[in-house]
Amino acid sequence: MDLTLIKQLAIPSSSKIVLLVADGLGGLPREADGRSELEVASLPNLDTLAARSLCGLIDMVGPGIIPGSGPGHLALFGYDPFTYQIGRGVLEACGIDLDLRPGDVASRGNFCTLDEEGRITDRRAGRIATETCERLCRQLDQIRIEGVEVVVRPVKEHRFVVVFRGEGLSDALADSDPQATGERPLAVKGVGPGAERTAELVNQFVDQARTVLKEEKPANMILLRGFAVPPKLPALPELLRLRAAAITCYPMYRGLAKLVGMDALPFCADLDDELKTLSANYDQYDFFYVHFKGTDRAGEDGDFDAKVAALEELDRRIPDFLALHPDVFIVTGDHSTPAVLKGHSWHPVPLLLSSRWSRATGAGRFTERECAQGPLATMRAVELIPLAMANALRFKKFGA
């Protein structure tokens, strides 16, 4: 679905759309009993809602493709994840309210630990405290390189962002992070036309950082990866002619939402806090993206039971969402994270769309298997926003 088309179809309305994204929602059975996390969990509220909703599975990118959080969210927001690719550096920058300008080259940074021979012993420097990260970033931020402005900002623990700002910079740069311990950090190399000068500037910065951090323990060096310039994304609020807000606990998801032009509401501590923020801002916006991290975290840890618990936590809060009476309420994920795979997977994600106008056929339960039986079968994620807009009666007729 082309976004230009969507823009042409959107009409103003007072209806409300709430898109609840349970990160890593979909799962897989444990061998033992053949039931997935969703099938094991007790989810009375989601099951009841599914019974009167339009249900299905969504493929975030395409069959077999394992979505990163960036492509997964872009697809959910209605943007083709092949057309619009977001580098890791840009994601991290957005996630800390570091507004990028066109042409900026952003990179994700890790503080790491080198041994006396200059080899990496810990790519995350023992996950140093965020306060230490902040102090070190202030020092690195003072580095001056001729020909380029350098901005260094902390994220969390060992993670930070560097932005290189200047004329004619390129993001066609290979990482300095070898992604392995026992190796030395790599010199950054240009891998595209005209990238040599940028590589040289970045390497000057890295050399100075090494000097600044020399006496630090354990964070005595930096690793850079995911050099990227911001993509040119048409703004979602303009395309859909609505006011859109993002409610999140973590920087990356906030960053993704800002990238498509949503307002990022203040960071939340947890799901309760997110619900309070939703409630407090309910009149000011038309479209709410609410991100729930617990499901993905447990899946990434390979902790099946913790993922079940996270799902049950989410389920307990469903009545609070429904109490706001959104015209369209969607529960889905940005990708699957089966505990048995300990990471993102390619499996389609359960979807539930509740609306007065959904032509619901209902699913017996909100599970992978039951949703697969729904009328949507396996839908492409980019088609969700058009469906939500239609159910919110925010689309006019296409053609005469």
Added chain:
Amino acid sequence: MDLTLIKQLAIPSSSKIVLLVADGLGGLPREADGRSELEVASLPNLDTLAARSLCGLIDMVGPGIIPGSGPGHLALFGYDPFTYQIGRGVLEACGIDLDLRPGDVASRGNFCTLDEEGRITDRRAGRIATETCERLCRQLDQIRIEGVEVVVRPVKEHRFVVVFRGEGLSDALADSDPQATGERPLAVKGVGPGAERTAELVNQFVDQARTVLKEEKPANMILLRGFAVPPKLPALPELLRLRAAAITCYPMYRGLAKLVGMDALPFCADLDDELKTLSANYDQYDFFYVHFKGTDRAGEDGDFDAKVAALEELDRRIPDFLALHPDVFIVTGDHSTPAVLKGHSWHPVPLLLSSRWSRATGAGRFTERECAQGPLATMRAVELIPLAMANALRFKKFGA
């Protein structure tokens, strides 16, 4: 799905993928009892496997499009059959280990029978013995045309290949084969810019062939069709970062596999022989394409019972495939060939994908009807390879 993307995602692994293609697999009910070939056949092994597999139907090209063997296979191998079109002549040339060079124009040839008035009485010259075909091809191969090198090689029975090799040749040529008896062979015509010279050279060859064959019975003339230059296909083993082998009994399928860069293992006599070849080469490759012809042959003959028998023959060998414990085992077809239609059809083809990670929901039986109920519903065939790669844990995440 862009192949360049797939390349970027593929990672090395020791997992094994076996793609078993039952040619013309899908069928249609006989009016009498309302059951298709798959529904009538007794397929205990396939049914059991389907119950614990991911099942669905695949559309080779698109709804309503009847795939030739070329597009059907290309789609199965992950190549868009609209982007990559393979002429019949190229297929036939590949199938006999006749390696084409860029710019070669290959044509399929038939020996045929003309009556005294020069009209075709048999387009296949009574399906002459392959030995006769070989002898006649040796004669035709001695024809010399100024300005072009001509290579003539036998295929089987009445079929052969002619390759025209030289500078600036065009494959925009209309067939000399009128595809009807009672007609005269047509002069080859250029149908695109700059094709007139090539048409003239080809017609010179055809005229000389007529002279050479004048006294032969029943093969006293040739018909040419499917003039084509080889397409530029990126190699599957490089795109997927794996070693791929084709196990086939027939030239065309071998040719198709070679065209996408698979190693063609020695020709097999039958399915038993194919299984022996698979077993003997199992350690040397990661991806195996195994072609089974029986289903299509029976379908083309309009022999419903023979197709049922071919399916049952295939079913008996399924345990031998499973005994190798492939990480991903796929059973599907390159198109449907319903016996009641006596030819290829547009109907989606049943698909079964067995893997530890498939999120199988299972089908009651391996039939068109039951597969249609599976979570894949009707999938595009080009999406099968990404799904197989993911299930073999041979894909990394797309995007951060």
